Amino acid sequence: MLDKIKKSVSDVLSGGKRQSDSGPQAGAVTEKRVKASSAGDSGTDAADGPESNLYECPSCDSVFVAIDKETCSSCRTSVEKIE
Numbered sequence: 001m002l003d004k005i006k007k008s009v010s011d012v013l014s015g016g017k018r019q020s021d022s023g024p025q026a027g028a029v030t031e032k033r034v035k036a037s038s039a040g041d042s043g044t045d046a047a048d049g050p051e052s053n054l055y056e057c058p059s060c061d062s063v064f065v066a067i068d069k070e071t072c073s074s075c076r077t078s079v080e081k082i083e
Contacts, residue, residue, distance in 0.1 A: 054082040
């Protein structure tokens with residue numbers, strides 16, 4: 001599971017250039033998030049923004065990077081914050 005989390009975070013940090021194991025849809029979502037993040041970039045340091053967290057869905061093993069997340073986007077199960 002830790003390898004999957006590392007791969008997901010690495011994919012987000014690389015700008016969605018790699019295809020994840022979750023298929024093309026997951027890569028497209030990551031790419032859209034990166035584009036949205038880049039479009040809103042005002043040149044401020046990332047440390048000035050809100051802190052994001054990792055969340056895991058115990059039902060389908062999806063991993064999310066978000067500021068606040070309560071339910072899985074895929075299966076609508078409650079997610080757990082990864083400490």
